[in-house]
Amino acid sequence: MSTGNGEDPQQALHRLQELIRVLDAHPDPAAKETTRELLALVLDLHGIGLAKLMGIVTAAEDGTSILARLVEDKQVEAMLLLHGLHPDDLETRVRRAVERLRPHLGVHGLRLDVVEIASGTVRLRVHGRSAAMIKAPLLWMLPGEIEDAVVEAAPDIEKILIDGLDLEEAAAAVRAAE
Amino acid sequence: MTGVERMALSTQPGNWVANVLRFVRPRDVAAEDYCNLCSAPLAANHPHLVEPAKHRLLCVCRGCATLLGNRDDNRYRAVPEYARRLEDFRMTDAEWDVFAIPIGLAFFVRSTPDRRIVAFYPGPAGSTESLLDLRAWAQLVAGNPILAALEPDIEALLVNRVKGAREYYLAPIDRCYALVGLIRTKWHGLSGGEEAWKAIDEFFAGLHELRDNAGACRHG
Secondary structure, eight states, rough: OOOOOSSSSHHHHHHHHHHHHHHHSSSOEEEEEHHHHHHHHHHHHHHHHHHHHHHHEEESTTTHHHHHHHSSSSHHHHHHHHHOOOSSSEEEEHHHHHHHHHHHHHHHTTTEEEEEEEETTEEEEEEOOOOOGGGGHHHHHHHHHHHHHHHHTTTSEEEEEETTTTTTHHHHHHHHOO | BBBHHHHHHSOOOOSSHHHHHHHHHHHHHHHHBBBBOOOBOOOOTOOEEEEGGEEEEEEEOOOHHHHTTTTTTTEEEEEOOOOEEEOOOOOOOHHHHHHHHHHSEEEEETTTTHHHHHHHHEEETTEEEEEOOOOHHHHHHOOOGGGGGTTTTTEOOOEEEEOOOOEEEEEHHHHHHHHHHHHHHHHHHTTHHHHEEEEEEEEEEHHHOOHHHHHHHHHO
């Protein structure tokens, strides 16, 4: 690719969102609309072709093993996620990410559960020791760690809510304990 | 705390897929426009799957439609995109009258779970199932062999005989439900009213064309 610099996927995705923010705030509505339509059209062209490609792969004799190899590649996986063609649905991917977080949280006496996944919103809950018992740095880091892990597996979610980690309540409890 | 705020601060790409889609399809992502199977945001002209065993029509994303729509187990069946006008269809007024359908609009579906042909006509309260004279249907198929190829559950023979029209279509089932939804929301009084008839005319005019944004989603 010439100027796109899609070599580093992380960097490309950051740039992608930056450009979208710029366009979203563009003062010229016609230019914004044209760009939006252009992007939608290019995405559709790729999406339709990819959907057919995935249909062919799925129907193949060793389709399941090919799919597994495809999603192992981060760039292929990102592309499938963008077009809603990932073989695992959103809920499966979220639950798997939560599963992977469990040992790490367990060390601190905490348990993470999926409360609800609906309409693009994921609601999780942290159970276990009261927030006041958790050391402050961990408490401050925890929401970010959970979110990063879940959103990396499911960048197509609209919103993530984590219950049971009220930072203000925890801070008040810490003050009271002192 | 909500993740969206935090995600803006994160060094990770965050929910980039949602962000791209929100920009690309802003009007499409409304509260209920999510894939019924995987919760992905849906475009207005999203495809539909029929789940015959449950008599359900599902709004789905293109991915789910492709991956699940044409499997051998037939749990879900992909609804065709286009309607086809049957120019050579033959049906006399007497043949129509045998079906005893009170309005000049109806659609006939071959139902796999029910193992029979089912006829529906739209009305202000939704669609009503009509008890079908099976001999009359057999006679219709004899005169119009194309009906033997009617795809079960996902395609219907759509009949329009209102106001002197004699139009027959092989129509995707979601378009038939769209017509039902249209009549339910626009119909007033005994005669329907001008607005309802205008909407019905527009529906049939649009049926010739590509699946458009308006027709595909209003099946409620």
